[in-house]
Amino acid sequence: MTSGEKVDKIIPRGGSKCCKLSILFFCLLNISTSVAPVTGFVLKSCRISSDTAICVKSKLRAVPKDIPSAVKGFDLSVNRISRIEVSDFKNLPLLTRLDLNRNEILHIDSGAFANLTCLKKLNLNNNKLYELGENIFVGLRNLSELRISRNRIKTVASTSFKYMTNLTFLDISRNKLNKITNVHSILQHLPRLQNLFIQNNNFTTFYSWELTNSSLKLNSLDLSQNPIADFRITADVFPNLTWLNINSCPRKKQMRWDVHNKTFLSRVSTLDISELQMAYGDMKTLLETVNSSLTSLRMNAMKHDLTALINISCTIPTMLTLQLRYNKLSSLTSDIFTLCINVTDLDLTGNQIQFIHVNAFRSLHGLKTLSLSRNGLKSVPPATRNLPTLVELDLSMNNISRLDRDDFANQTKLRRLSLYNNVISALHESVFRDLIRLQILKLQTNHISKLNGAFKKYLRNLTQLRLNANKLTSIKNREFEGLQSLQNLSLHENQINRLEPGCFIGLTNLTNLLLQKNLITEEQLNSNVFNDLINLRRLDFRENRIKYNNYSALSKPPFSNLALLETLAIPSQHRREKSYLPLNFLQGLTNLLEFNIRSIQLIFLHIDMFKYTPKLQTLDISSNELMDLSPDLFSPIQNLQSLYISRTSLQSLDFLIDANLTKLEFLQARKNQYSVISEEMIRSVPALVYVDLQGNSFTCDCDNAWFRQWAENDNQTQVFDAYNFVCNYPPHLKGMKLLKLDVRSCSVDIEFICFICTTCLILLFMVVSFTYQLLRWQLVYAYYLFLALLVDNKNKNKQAPHQYDAFISYNTCDEPWVIRELLPKLEGEQGWRLCLHHRDFEPGKPIVDNITDAIYGSRKTICVISHQYLESEWCSREIQVAR
Ligand SMILES: *[C@@H]1O[C@H](CO)[C@@H](O)[C@H](O)[C@H]1NC(C)=O
Ligand SMILES: *[C@@H]1O[C@H](CO)[C@@H](O)[C@H](O)[C@H]1NC(C)=O
Ligand SMILES: *[C@@H]1O[C@H](CO)[C@@H](O)[C@H](O)[C@H]1NC(C)=O
Ligand SMILES: *[C@@H]1O[C@H](CO)[C@@H](O)[C@H](O)[C@H]1NC(C)=O
Ligand SMILES: *[C@@H]1O[C@H](CO)[C@@H](O)[C@H](O)[C@H]1NC(C)=O
Ligand SMILES: *[C@@H]1O[C@H](CO)[C@@H](O)[C@H](O)[C@H]1NC(C)=O
Numbered sequence: 001m002t003s004g005e006k007v008d009k010i011i012p013r014g015g016s017k018c019c020k021l022s023i024l025f026f027c028l029l030n031i032s033t034s035v036a037p038v039t040g041f042v043l044k045s046c047r048i049s050s051d052t053a054i055c056v057k058s059k060l061r062a063v064p065k066d067i068p069s070a071v072k073g074f075d076l077s078v079n080r081i082s083r084i085e086v087s088d089f090k091n092l093p094l095l096t097r098l099d100l101n102r103n104e105i106l107h108i109d110s111g112a113f114a115n116l117t118c119l120k121k122l123n124l125n126n127n128k129l130y131e132l133g134e135n136i137f138v139g140l141r142n143l144s145e146l147r148i149s150r151n152r153i154k155t156v157a158s159t160s161f162k163y164m165t166n167l168t169f170l171d172i173s174r175n176k177l178n179k180i181t182n183v184h185s186i187l188q189h190l191p192r193l194q195n196l197f198i199q200n201n202n203f204t205t206f207y208s209w210e211l212t213n214s215s216l217k218l219n220s221l222d223l224s225q226n227p228i229a230d231f232r233i234t235a236d237v238f239p240n241l242t243w244l245n246i247n248s249c250p251r252k253k254q255m256r257w258d259v260h261n262k263t264f265l266s267r268v269s270t271l272d273i274s275e276l277q278m279a280y281g282d283m284k285t286l287l288e289t290v291n292s293s294l295t296s297l298r299m300n301a302m303k304h305d306l307t308a309l310i311n312i313s314c315t316i317p318t319m320l321t322l323q324l325r326y327n328k329l330s331s332l333t334s335d336i337f338t339l340c341i342n343v344t345d346l347d348l349t350g351n352q353i354q355f356i357h358v359n360a361f362r363s364l365h366g367l368k369t370l371s372l373s374r375n376g377l378k379s380v381p382p383a384t385r386n387l388p389t390l391v392e393l394d395l396s397m398n399n400i401s402r403l404d405r406d407d408f409a410n411q412t413k414l415r416r417l418s419l420y421n422n423v424i425s426a427l428h429e430s431v432f433r434d435l436i437r438l439q440i441l442k443l444q445t446n447h448i449s450k451l452n453g454a455f456k457k458y459l460r461n462l463t464q465l466r467l468n469a470n471k472l473t474s475i476k477n478r479e480f481e482g483l484q485s486l487q488n489l490s491l492h493e494n495q496i497n498r499l500e501p502g503c504f505i506g507l508t509n510l511t512n513l514l515l516q517k518n519l520i521t522e523e524q525l526n527s528n529v530f531n532d533l534i535n536l537r538r539l540d541f542r543e544n545r546i547k548y549n550n551y552s553a554l555s556k557p558p559f560s561n562l563a564l565l566e567t568l569a570i571p572s573q574h575r576r577e578k579s580y581l582p583l584n585f586l587q588g589l590t591n592l593l594e595f596n597i598r599s600i601q602l603i604f605l606h607i608d609m610f611k612y613t614p615k616l617q618t619l620d621i622s623s624n625e626l627m628d629l630s631p632d633l634f635s636p637i638q639n640l641q642s643l644y645i646s647r648t649s650l651q652s653l654d655f656l657i658d659a660n661l662t663k664l665e666f667l668q669a670r671k672n673q674y675s676v677i678s679e680e681m682i683r684s685v686p687a688l689v690y691v692d693l694q695g696n697s698f699t700c701d702c703d704n705a706w707f708r709q710w711a712e713n714d715n716q717t718q719v720f721d722a723y724n725f726v727c728n729y730p731p732h733l734k735g736m737k738l739l740k741l742d743v744r745s746c747s748v749d750i751e752f753i754c755f756i757c758t759t760c761l762i763l764l765f766m767v768v769s770f771t772y773q774l775l776r777w778q779l780v781y782a783y784y785l786f787l788a789l790l791v792d793n794k795n796k797n798k799q800a801p802h803q804y805d806a807f808i809s810y811n812t813c814d815e816p817w818v819i820r821e822l823l824p825k826l827e828g829e830q831g832w833r834l835c836l837h838h839r840d841f842e843p844g845k846p847i848v849d850n851i852t853d854a855i856y857g858s859r860k861t862i863c864v865i866s867h868q869y870l871e872s873e874w875c876s877r878e879i880q881v882a883r
C-alpha cells in the first residue's frame, strides 16, 4: 500500500472464532500437511493468460510494476504510456514478446530494455517517437523482430541498432527518415537482417551506394509508398532478394529506373509495382531484369495501358501469379490474356467487370485459381466453363442473382467455390452435378430460400458448406443426403423454424453444425432429427426459441445418439418467461466437454442434470435466476475445469466446499449477491488459477480478512480486478475498496493468540497425562512427604511431649500375632505405652491424619514386616511417612 492512501482498520468481532479454531485445531493440524497450498494474486490493470500479461486498453499512463516476473509475454497495446523508463522492465528477465503498439511513447530512456536479453519480438508501432537515441536498445541481443512503424522518427543515432545483432525483421515504415543514408546507419549493424520494411518514409531517391557498398542478406525489401524519382542500383548489393515492393503513392512524377546490370535483381520472384508510374521503356527494362526469376507480379491500380503491361509481363515464362486488382476494368476482351499461357493464378478482384468474353480465359491453359470477387457480374460468366484445370473460383461480392443448370458444367477439378455476398435466391437441382471434387462451397449472405434438392445427390466430396445468412425457413427431409463427406455445415442466421424428420439423413461425417440465430423451438428437437449425426462434435443453438416449462424427463431425449458430441451451446433463447431443462436433456452425451446455457431464464437445475456427462470440463450457466446451487449437482462432473456462474443471484459460493471440484481452474462468478469468500471455499478448489468475482460487493470485516490477504499476497491464482472490489458492509466502510483495508488485527493477533493458548493447554494436558501414567505412586508419596513436612514443622513449634513410646505399624493379617505375642511382651513386661491403629486411632479423623499424628505422637515406630505388610498399600504408606 502506498503511503498517503486512506487506511481503515477492521475491528475484530470477538472471540467466537477463537473457540471454533481451538476445536478445529487438531483437524487443521492434520489437513494442512496434506492439502497443497492454494495461493492468489491480483494485478491492478492486467490479467495473466497462460504466460502472458495482458494490459490492453487500460488507459495506462505508465508500465505497471506488479507483473509476475515469470511472464514471457507482455501486451501493453492501446494505452497512454508516454515514456519508457529504466525500471519498467527490469524485473521481467524472461520476456520474449513485448507489445507497446498504440501508445503515446515520446521517449525511451537509455537502457530501458537492458534486462530483456531473451526478448525476441518488440512492437513499438503507432507511437510518437521522433528519434532513436544511442543506447535505447542496449541488451536486446536476442531480438529477432522489431516493429517501429507509424512513428515520427527523423533521426537515428548511428549506434542505436548495434546491440541487436540477431535482428532478422525490421519494420520502420511510415516514419520520416527522408534519406536512404539514415537507413545505412541502421543496416550497418544488422548482419542478419532478412526483411526490411521502409515504406512511406518520404525517400525521393534510392541510390544503392548510399545504402551500402557491400552485399546484404536481405530477402525482402519494401520500398513502397515513397515518392522515389530516381532508382539506381550500381552494385550487386541484394544478391538474395526475392521479394521486392516498389509500389508507389499517387504522385505526378515518373520514376527513373537505372539498374546497371540485369543480374542485380535476378533472384526476385515476387514483385509489386502497383500504381508505379514509369516510362514504358523503363518498365520494360524492369521486367527484363526479373525475366528469369519472377513468379508473382502485382500490378494493382495501374495508371498505364494495362493491356500493354500484361502483354510484356506475360512473356516472362516463369510468371505464374498475376494480380490485377482495382484496375477499373469493365470488360475482358477475348485477347487480353492471349500471351499469359503460363499463368496459373489470376486475381481480378475489385474491378468493375460486367462483361467477360467467352474466350477471355481460353489461353490460360493451366489456370488453377481465378478470382473475380468484387466486380459487377450479374451471372456466372460462361468464360469460366472453359477452364478444365480450375481448382479455385471466387465469384463473391458480385450481383449474381441466379445459378443456371450449366454454370459449373465440366468443372470436375474444382475444389473451392465462393459465391458469398451475391443475391442468389434459389439453387437449381443439378447445378453442382459436375463438381465431383468440390470440397468447400461458400454460399453465405445471399437470399436463398429454396435449396431445391441441390445437395441431395451431388457433391460427394464436399467437406464445408456455408449457407448462413440466407432466407431458409425449413430443412426438408433428406435435404443433404448426398453430402456424405460433409464435416462443417453452417446454417446460422436464417429463419429456420422447422427441421423435418430425417432432414439430416446422410450427414454421417458431419462434425460441426451451426444453427444459431434461427427460429428453432424445442418441438423441433423432440423429433429426433439429430439421431443421424453420429459423428457430430459441435452443435450450436445460440439465439433460437428453445424453451421447456418443466424439468420432467423427456420420453425421447433429443441428443441420445450423439455420443461423440463435445460442445453443446444453447445460450440466449428469445423469450421472457421462466424456464426449466428436462432432467434427461443431456442423456447420451457421454463425451460432452462443454455445455453452455447462459441466459435462458432458467430458474432451476435438477441435480441429475449432469449425471449423463461425466467428462464435462466447461459449464456456463451464467445469467439465469438460479439463486442457489446444490453441491450434488456437481458430483457427477468432477472433471470440471471452467465454471461460469455470473449473474445467477447466488447468495454464497459455499456450495463449492462440498462440490469437490478439485480440477477447477477457472471460475467466473461476476455480479452475484454473496459478500463473503471463505477460506474453506478457496481451499476446496486447489487447482484454481483464475477467479473473476467482479461486480460483487463485500463485507469488510474479519470474515473476509483471510480472502483479502490471500487475494493480494499469493501467487498461483489470479483474482481478476480485485483492486476494484468495494465494501457494502459495515455501513461506515461502504464504498471503500476491500484491498485498502487493514486486516492485520483480525488475522495475525487473534489467530496467533488462539494458537498459543491452544498449544499450551494441549501441552499441559499431555504432561499431566504422561506423569499420571508413569509416576503415579511417586507422586502420591511425594504428597505425603510434603504433608509430613508440614506436620513436622507444626509439631516442632508446639514442642509437644510424646504421647506413646512406640507406634506399631502392621498389617491386619498380622493382628493376632501383635495382640497375642507383641502386646503382652512390650506393654506388659517392659511397661511401654504403644499406639495401635485398631485401638488408638481417633474415629472420624482422616486416616492419613491419624497415621501422621500417631507417628509424631510416638518416640519410635515399630514396623511388623511380613509378606502381607509389604503388599498392603496403607502399610507401605505408613512406612514411607515414618521414614
Ligand atoms: C537467445 O536465445 C537462444 C535460444 O533462442 C538462447 O539459447 C540464448 O540463451 C538466448 N540468449 C540470451 C542472451 O538470452
Ligand atoms: C560507397 O562507395 C562510394 C564511392 O566509393 C562512397 O561515396 C560511399 O560513401 C560508399 N557508401 C557507403 C555506405 O559506405
Ligand atoms: C523474357 O525472356 C524470354 C526468353 O526467354 C523472352 O522471349 C521475353 O521477351 C522476355 N521478357 C521480358 C519481359 O523481357
Ligand atoms: C463439357 O465437356 C464436354 C466434352 O468435353 C462437351 O461436349 C460439353 O459441351 C461440355 N459442357 C459444357 C456445358 O460446356
Ligand atoms: C468420414 O470421415 C472419416 C474420418 O475422417 C473418413 O475416413 C471417411 O472416409 C469419411 N467418409 C466419407 C464418406 O467421406
Ligand atoms: C473428490 O474427488 C476426488 C478426486 O477427484 C476423489 O478421490 C474423492 O473421493 C472425492 N471426494 C468426495 C467426497 O466425493
Ligand SMILES: *[C@@H]1O[C@H](CO)[C@@H](O)[C@H](O)[C@H]1NC(C)=O
Pocket: 039, 070, 714, 715, 716
Ligand atoms: C509462490 O509462493 C510461494 C510461497 O507462498 C513461494 O515459495 C514461491 O516461490 C512463489 N512462487 C513464485 C513463482 O513466486
